[in-house]
Amino acid sequence: MKNTIRYHAITPEDYQAVIELGTQVHGEGYINAQNLEQWVQKGIKNGTNAGFVAYDDDKLVGFRVTFAVGNWPVDSWCSPELWPSEQNKVCYFKCNTVDENYRGYGIGSQLLQLAITAAKQQGADAGVSHLWMQSPGNSAVKYFTKCGGKLMKIHNDRWLELSKQGYICPVCGKTCHCSAAEMLIEFD
Template sequence: MVTKKEIIYREMSAEDFEQIIALGNHVHGDGYLNQQNIKQWFEKGLKNNINANYVAYDGNKLVGFRITYSPEQWDIDQWSTPSKWQVEPALVSYFKCNTVDENYRGYGIGSQLLKDSINALKTQGAKSGVSHLWMQSPGNSAVKYFTKCGGELVQEHPDKWHEDSKNGYRCILCGFDCHCSAAEMIIYFND
């Protein structure tokens, strides 16, 4: 555990990609991030000259990042349940990834990254944000964190990452045959 330090939060930029890939693959498993998908994911968070992606640094060390898709810049797929969202899908953003270095957890970094993204998303016109949380995280910490931040369960989706694991993603629990479940959750933005 590190001592609490002054963490710097700012909008993500392409200069952050190398450290984001390294931290993301360390936390989520090999093949989760690469040069191609980080660029695509990053660009989905840009709308009306507003960036909804954020990073957290301790000095020159990346200690956390939040990748967020802007409304109408992500595909609603079979793992989403828009009929239960209570918000027009065109006004819903997507929280793709929140990652914090294991040595920096418990300091509110993930929550601050989420707050920063929500503020940007509101400026973009979003009314809510959906995410798929990894239910097999240690102690189900991902769902607990998102619930603490105002997230509400929409639906559980077994085998959410199974197809990804067959295409090169190595789950840190299941390897290349992932059967982890996702909790589809939504946060409604208050004005």
């Protein structure tokens, strides 16, 4: 790995590499051209994009998709009654992905910090996410906790419905029973 990783807001030119890395890490059917475009659009508010990518030379090594306040549905998997922030001030951290060969170098944390800065410009004072508890060594929850995330609630079978729509979980296969930790970070 080179000493410098380049970061920039996600653009359509990044989509194919994002889809490839997302499929490699999260499994087949999690991310595609259609939902990625929708996700990126949900991250843009007031001219600010809260989604970011990380490159080592020409290789995409990480990305973060974040939905801006007011651009995402608070659904049954969310527990706003437990949040210390008002619902209309909370962004949604949809996806954070780092190539397995680049983990442990702070790329995920830098992507999160860039997203937080953008989300604050969009009017957020907190961000919530659903962390994949079956990630290797529960690394997703550990990383988010290290970045200031606090557990709100555990949701069993979080991605079961998605698996019925074609998602193939890298742990469970065609029927995903993985759990999600709903976690929230309050911004300074």
